Amino acid sequence: MGSSRVRSFLAGLLVANSAPHLASAVAGRQHLTPLAGRTSGPAVNAAWAALNLAAGAALLRWRRPTGSRWDRDLVSFEAGYLLFACWMAGTERLFPTNWDREGD
Template sequence: MPWTRYLPPFLAGVLLANSVPHLGTAVASRTHLTPLAGAESPPVVNLVWGAANAVGGLALLSAGTRPGGGRWDRRLIAFEAGAAAFSLWMVASEALLHVNTPPRR
């Protein structure tokens, strides 16, 4: 299987992992960085951004799947790797750059 078949599920994992903190931020009525409105993006903007990421991720997952589904192949690993890579990136960037949280004193 060519490596390009792993790109859509990897990107789907990234997008779906990114949707979770934005949707959680919207539900919690907090602010969180989005490219739509900057560092102080209000809950409604986070809801829109989180939903857009979720829809995009789900669309990428459904692209190229055969009707009736079936078992996952190695693309499941690519999907999980995308989600894990994004999650690790966010943990590291937040710990070092404090984009959404104040630095610890």
């Protein structure tokens, strides 16, 4: 696997990680982050989402000529995104870390 595909895969992971944090920020909910733990509020989630999205974008732009087509890098990006999304859905189902325990 070429280095651009590895970067694309990692970018997919980071962009996928930004999505639930961005959703938490917009919805005004708490969501676990490494910045403030289990009680990370909307502002912390917005910051964590922005960091992940910026890092993913940087990986995609690093040494990539503009205007060129995606080729196999797009599949690598999508695989990274899909893997992370599936992992998060599975772990949240089995180990409900971000659930309101009193509301169950």
